[in-house]
Amino acid sequence: MIPHKLRPVMDMAVLEFRDHVLRHTDVPTRVADMLMQMVARARGGETVDSSLMRGSLNMLVRMGVYDSVFEGRFLEETDAFYRAESADVLASSTCSDYLHKAEARIAEERSRVQDYLTDATGQRLRAVVERRLIADHTTTIVEMESGAISMMDGARTDELASMYRLFAMVRTTTPYPVAVRVAGKESGAFVTKEMTPMGILRDRFQRHIETNGRALVTDTEEAKNPVRFVERLLAMHAHFLAIAEGSFDSDRQFLRSMKEAFEFFVNVDGRCAQFLSLVSRRGSKAASASPALWPEAPGHQFHPPRSPPCLRSSSTPSSARASRPRRPRRSTTPCPPSSPPSASSRTRTCSRPFTSSTSSAASSPAAPSTTTPSGP
Numbered sequence: 329m330i331p332h333k334l335r336p337v338m339d340m341a342v343l344e345f346r347d348h349v350l351r352h353t354d355v356p357t358r359v360a361d362m363l364m365q366m367v368a369r370a371r372g373g374e375t376v377d378s379s380l381m382r383g384s385l386n387m388l389v390r391m392g393v394y395d396s397v398f399e400g401r402f403l404e405e406t407d408a409f410y411r412a413e414s415a416d417v418l419a420s421s422t423c424s425d426y427l428h429k430a431e432a433r434i435a436e437e438r439s440r441v442q443d444y445l446t447d448a449t450g451q452r453l454r455a456v457v458e459r460r461l462i463a464d465h466t467t468t469i470v471e472m473e474s475g476a477i478s479m480m481d482g483a484r485t486d487e488l489a490s491m492y493r494l495f496a497m498v499r500t501t502t503p504y505p506v507a508v509r510v511a512g513k514e515s516g517a518f519v520t521k522e523m524t525p526m527g528i529l530r531d532r533f534q535r536h537i538e539t540n541g542r543a544l545v546t547d548t549e550e551a552k553n554p555v556r557f558v559e560r561l562l563a564m565h566a567h568f569l570a571i572a573e574g575s576f577d578s579d580r581q582f583l584r585s586m587k588e589a590f591e592f593f594v595n596v597d598g599r600c601a602q603f604l605s606l607v608s609r610r611g612s613k614a615a616s617a618s619p620a621l622w623p624e625a626p627g628h629q630f631h632p633p634r635s636p637p638c639l640r641s642s643s644t645p646s647s648a649r650a651s652r653p654r655r656p657r658r659s660t661t662p663c664p665p666s667s668p669p670s671a672s673s674r675t676r677t678c679s680r681p682f683t684s685s686t687s688s689a690a691s692s693p694a695a696p697s698t699t700t701p702s703g704p
Contacts, residue, residue, distance in 0.1 A: 342390065342391065345391070346391040346392070346393065350388075350391055350393055350397070351393075356393070356396075356397045359384070359388075359397060359398075360397055360398055360401050362384075363381065363384060363385070363398055363402075364401065364402065364405060366380075366381055367402065367405075367440075368409075370440070371409065371436070378443045378444055381443070381444040382443065382444035385398065385444055385445070385446075389446065394446070399446075399449050399452075402449070402453075403449075403452055403453065403456055406453060406456055406457070407456050407460060410433070410456070410457060410460035410461055411460050411464075414430070414460055414461050414464070414465060417429055418465055418468060418469075422474040423469055423472055423474040423475045423476075423478075423479070423487075423491075424474065424479075424484075424487045424490070426469065427469070427487070427490050427491055427494055428490070430461045430462065430494060431490065431493075431494055433457065433461060434457055434458075434461065434494075434497065437453055437454070437457050438450075438454075440453075441453060455500065458497065458498045458499070458500050459500045462494060462495065462497075462498045462500075462525055463498055463500040463501070463502045463525060464502065466495070466502055466504075466525040466528050466529075467502075467504065467528065469491070470528060470529060470532050471532075476488065476491060476529060476532055476533075477532070477536055479491070480533070480536055480568075480571060483567065483570070483571070485570070485571060485574045485575045486575075488571060488575035488576070489574070489575045489576075489577075491529065492526075492529070492575055492576050492577065492579075494525075495524075495525035495526045495528075495529055496526055498524060498525045498526075499524060500524070500525075501522040501523055501524055502522070502523065502524075502525070502528075503520050503521070503522060503523075504520065504521060504522075504523045504527075504528050504531070505518040505519070505520050506518060506519055506520075506521050506523075506531060507535070530579075530581055530582055530585050531585075533568075533571075533572075533576075533582060533585060533586070534585040534586070534588065534589045535589075537564075537568055537585075537586060537589035537590065537593075538589045538592050538593050540564060541561075541564065541589065541590065541592070541593030541594070542593045542596060544557070544560055544561065544564065544593075545593055545594070545596050545599075546596075554602075554603040557603050558603055565590065568586055569586070572586050
């Protein structure tokens with residue numbers, strides 16, 4: 329039996345190796361340099377020995393020096409690397425190219441965590457990468473010439489979908505100016521709020537719809553033609569609805585922002601509601617006057633809608649009403665009260681017979697009946 333104060337040989341060897349080797353003056357720095365060189369080569373596109381990296385890091389974890397020797401330096405150099413790379417790529421690439429490269433980098437770092445990093449390091453690494461690649465540049469990505477506004481105007485739904493997926497990964501917030509509204513109208517002032525990239529994209533989507541709608545409502549030429557105005561309004565609604573459903577995966581928050589944006593600029597001018605009402609009335613009149621507006625299916629005959637029951641009698645010709653067969657009117661005369669039942673008969677009969685031949689009923693004796701006749 330091993331005494332209480334003595335350690336197993338393996339544990340003693342590990343402690344001796346840590347104290348005399350890894351805690352030597354030069355060894356921790358040289359080990360970290362070697363590991364970071366391998367990480368840099370992997371980020372540069374070279375193939376490195378993942379098993380060697382995994383074995384070295386597992387050794388550091390077992391020795392209890394993983395955080396002090398590797399993780400702190402790894403996160404610090406990763407932060408500097410992606411801060412510089414994101415700025416360079418964003419300055420020399422379009423928005424779509426930058427999104428593809430950022431998505432590829434995030435996938436690369438995710439695979440690195442699965443290969444040889446610990447889960448705790450993976451969580452901290454994710455926060456660093458998301459902040460440097462996306463959160464720090466969200467406003468630039470959305471507002472740049474080839475950014476979200478250009479994608480919306482050009483109906484580039486695939487690129488907007490890539491931006492939406494990338495922004496959905498990021499939970500880091502960043503300062504963003506939000507317009508202040510008073511009584512449903514913009515006051516011209518802005519307040520800075522901490523928002524996620526998804527929140528920034530949604531706010532910009534709503535503001536872009538409001539800008540286009542306000543331009544349509546205040547266009548004096550379009551105001552002269554209500555039909556043309558409504559056609560453009562419906563086309564704009566279909567355009568942004570396709571973006572919300574196709575690029576933003578029918579996100580309820582984006583659909584709500586779209587609804588609020590249309591309500592905002594439609595209420596700017598009362599003529600908008602008047603034009604919509606006018607065109608809808610014209611459309612209903614044209615539909616009732618011309619059945620050809622609805623193409624009939626093969627073998628189907630068009631039947632105009634029937635008028636309400638309260639209006640049919642006034643529109644029916646008198647000759648047609650006269651030719652209709654009259655239904656027999658039911659008698660409303662109440663049946664006289666019957667005499668009290670006799671001892672020999674328990675049936676209850678009405679004094680007024682149902683048949684017109686009273687003589688035959690009087691001459692023949694009344695047979696016992698098991699049913700009680702009802703009144704007319």
